[in-house]
Amino acid sequence: MNYLKHIGKYFLMLRQVFRKPQKWSVFRELFFREVEDLGLKSLGIIMFISFFVGGVVAIQTAMNIDSPFIPKYLIGFATKRGIILEFAPTFMSIILAGKVGSYITSSMGTMRVTEQIDALEVMGINSLNYLVLPKILAALFFYPLLILLSMFLGIVGGYFAGIITDLFFSEDYIYGIQLDFDPYFIKYALTKTVVFAFVITTIPAYHGFYVKGGSLEVGRASTKAVVWTSIVIILLNYFLTQMILG
Amino acid sequence: MIEVTNLYKEFDEVPVLKGISTTFEKGKTNMIIGQSGSGKTVLLKCLLGLHTPEKGIISFDGRIHTELGIKERRQLRQEIGMVFQGGALFDSLTIEENILFPLKMFANKPNSEMLDRVNIVLNRVNLENVNKKYPAELSGGMQKRVAIARAIVMNPKYLFCDEPNSGLDPRTATVIDNLIQEITKEYQIITIINSHDMNSVMEIGEKIVFLQNGVNAWEGSNEEIFKTENEAVVDFVYSSNLFKKVRETYLSKTK
Numbered sequence: 001m002n003y004l005k006h007i008g009k010y011f012l013m014l015r016q017v018f019r020k021p022q023k024w025s026v027f028r029e030l031f032f033r034e035v036e037d038l039g040l041k042s043l044g045i046i047m048f049i050s051f052f053v054g055g056v057v058a059i060q061t062a063m064n065i066d067s068p069f070i071p072k073y074l075i076g077f078a079t080k081r082g083i084i085l086e087f088a089p090t091f092m093s094i095i096l097a098g099k100v101g102s103y104i105t106s107s108m109g110t111m112r113v114t115e116q117i118d119a120l121e122v123m124g125i126n127s128l129n130y131l132v133l134p135k136i137l138a139a140l141f142f143y144p145l146l147i148l149l150s151m152f153l154g155i156v157g158g159y160f161a162g163i164i165t166d167l168f169f170s171e172d173y174i175y176g177i178q179l180d181f182d183p184y185f186i187k188y189a190l191t192k193t194v195v196f197a198f199v200i201t202t203i204p205a206y207h208g209f210y211v212k213g214g215s216l217e218v219g220r221a222s223t224k225a226v227v228w229t230s231i232v233i234i235l236l237n238y239f240l241t242q243m244i245l246g
Numbered sequence: 247m248i249e250v251t252n253l254y255k256e257f258d259e260v261p262v263l264k265g266i267s268t269t270f271e272k273g274k275t276n277m278i279i280g281q282s283g284s285g286k287t288v289l290l291k292c293l294l295g296l297h298t299p300e301k302g303i304i305s306f307d308g309r310i311h312t313e314l315g316i317k318e319r320r321q322l323r324q325e326i327g328m329v330f331q332g333g334a335l336f337d338s339l340t341i342e343e344n345i346l347f348p349l350k351m352f353a354n355k356p357n358s359e360m361l362d363r364v365n366i367v368l369n370r371v372n373l374e375n376v377n378k379k380y381p382a383e384l385s386g387g388m389q390k391r392v393a394i395a396r397a398i399v400m401n402p403k404y405l406f407c408d409e410p411n412s413g414l415d416p417r418t419a420t421v422i423d424n425l426i427q428e429i430t431k432e433y434q435i436i437t438i439i440n441s442h443d444m445n446s447v448m449e450i451g452e453k454i455v456f457l458q459n460g461v462n463a464w465e466g467s468n469e470e471i472f473k474t475e476n477e478a479v480v481d482f483v484y485s486s487n488l489f490k491k492v493r494e495t496y497l498s499k500t501k
Contacts, residue, residue: 023351115334122294122406123348124323 039142054157076176083154108208109218253302280457327397387418
């Protein structure tokens, strides 16, 4: 019953969020600030993880192909498919849920407990619209770019892993990543990314906005937000895959 | 004038305000006092429109809060300045940006004019060279002054203060009290202060409303509070030996 209450409250929150911004010049400023906070500041971690995990995926695939009848270009092919279809959109989103989600909940939760949100309301500002809408739009705009970069670096990571370990030839790997390339898979991955970007910003915003109490509750809300965002991403990933590829 | 008539507010079926009626006048520092849990903050939040009362009327110079449309309510909120207990300054903004914030949101003026206004109000609260600093770089007293500056930057008709001198040393608390009183007189606004600090109640409380268990138990001025025989007020206000002695001295002098 409590879950239903939260779901209802979440959708009521969204209704307040999607209102016309009070002043477009202020909104534009906030939007670019959020692009920096939520997007640009995540570049480093996304690049680092994508490159090394791409390398690990390629090494693992190479080491598990024992049969001489399986061509080596399948390593590049499998790495590409794995990274584009699942690793970049889904697992990077879970990493972003941890990094960005906890940031959103803790910053908004702190604003709540220090009465900064009340200050906005007293001034006659729709605080949900002011605080959350720029975050959602910044994530919807920037995360697809981030995920495309993650795909690229994952594949590049696999290539360098081959060169360093000598487990496969770079020509085979390049042939594998070019083999049977379907642009629809990129569309599928970016569709998932857009949905996940929405989830990554709105669920933590909900937990931060409605937090009650002090710093301990803000910490708890951050943990809850990351857990629930990850759960929702995994569930939506299943349903979206069924709907789009099934 | 702000008029409160028969105000009821409850949370989870537990009544917190039980039919409060009072008035707050222009150019006066009005104070709401009472024990923790007596309903002071809830009353203040109802006046600010942050809580919707179950019953009762709140009228701002004839405008009944609950009957206002979205546009009128927004207009009314722009006429309200609020000083929160902890200041509630936006941590991510500089002092200048904090004070500029309401102007940027609501005033359609050139940037230079808005910055001039920021400097005027900063001067008014006796703060200099803090424009580019962040709230965390200022002392508690300075943060309160910035909060007052932000509250008055839009030339409000109504100023609300929630425990404006909590956590401040007695000297700084007196400075803040005097500043609020001066601003009230200078701008001829209605100031409502929610306070626990008996020192400021005695100093600047031109009208005092004493709440007890969600009921308006007593009203009067800071002169009258010395003379009152109301047991609940005497018990609350003169709980410390110092204030007991102050009261005895006052009464012996006026006899």
